[in-house]
Amino acid sequence: MLKTLANVFKVPELRNKILFTLFLLAIYRIGFSVPLPGVDQEQFVAMQEKQQSGEAGAAGRLATYVSLFSGGNINQSTIFGLGLMPYISASIIFQLAGTVIPALEKMQKEGESGRRKIQEWTRYATLLLGLVQGSFWLSFVQQQGLISPYFATGAAHTMFWVMGLAILATSTMFLMWLGEQIDEYGLGNGVSLLIMAGILSQLPGAIGTVINTFDPGTSADASKISTADLIFLICSFVAVTGFAILITQAQR
Known part of the structure; x- marks a missing residue:
């Protein structure tokens, strides 16, 4: 395996693609270390600790799960906090709209020109x-x-509102651009790789939160996760992740 990996790096074009992809993925992760201006990060740390101990309630857990599904990190309020969630939502909307709006369906069948037009609208x-x-x-x-x-x-x-909205929306557009650069100059599907990198970074914390808040009984405590909630969460994770990958693959 190591020999195969070494041989891969001996091919200049392939090596450059891999290094370029890793470089953009590093930029993607660095953005999650830059706090959103105007937010009290100490309070956010306290809220995150409550999430891990199961004291944050439904709203806090929802932030964790949304971060996990989107590859973002809104529960730490960074400049890349929304992740690719708006892009995923827009892609899903246009894919579904194509099944009910004849004009969009026709455009989807026009090949490269139609795909580019839909991609522009998706932006x-x-x-x-x-x-x-x-x-x-x-x-x-x-x-x-x-x-x-x-x-x-x-x-x-x-x-704070003007600055926050500008940063969050612009950073999502920047992440979409990073994905397009990986598509063109890197290795693999850019958006899928970014989503995967975000999910993998969030997975340990999300699993810890689930373990700390899981209650197999029938407790009415809103801060606990029941067996039914856990099953729903697992199914949602698989469905959302799979659907997001299918959407990004379909737009290539």
């Missing part, structure tokens, strides 16, 4: 959904009292 929809989903996330941050005191009131609060 616009991604930007719009990035703004919408970003506003939902910032509203959650505000409701939980996680905004830094300086940005809590007045003009600074307005600036």
Whole structure:
């Protein structure tokens, strides 16, 4: 196996593709270390600790699961927090719309020209959904009292919203661009690789949260995960991950 790997790196073109892909994946992960301006990160750390101990309730667990499914990291509120969630949503919308709207269905069958047109519309929809989903996330941050005191009131609060929406939406577009660069100059399907990298980074923490909050009984405690919840979560994870990969493969 090591010999095969060494032989791969002896081929200049293949080596360059692998190194380029790894470089962009590294940029992708670095972005998750840059905090979103205006958010009290200490409060977020405290909320994350509650999630791991099962004290954060349904809203906190939802943030963890959404992060896991999208390859993002909204439960730490970084500039790449939305991940590729808006892009995945936009892609699913256009794929489903193609089955009920004749004009889109015809365009999907036009080959490369139709695919490029749909991809262009998907970009616009991604930007719009990035703004919408970003506003939902910032509203959650505000409701939980996680905004830094300086940005809590007045003009600074307005600036927090404008800046936050701009960063979250733009970063999603940047991640989509990274995926396209991997498609063209790297190795494999770019969006699928980015999603996989995000999921793998979130998987250990998500598993820990599930273990700490799992209750096989019939407890009515909203902070606990029942057996039915666990089965639903596993099925949702498999379905969402598989569907996202099928969508990105279909757009190649």
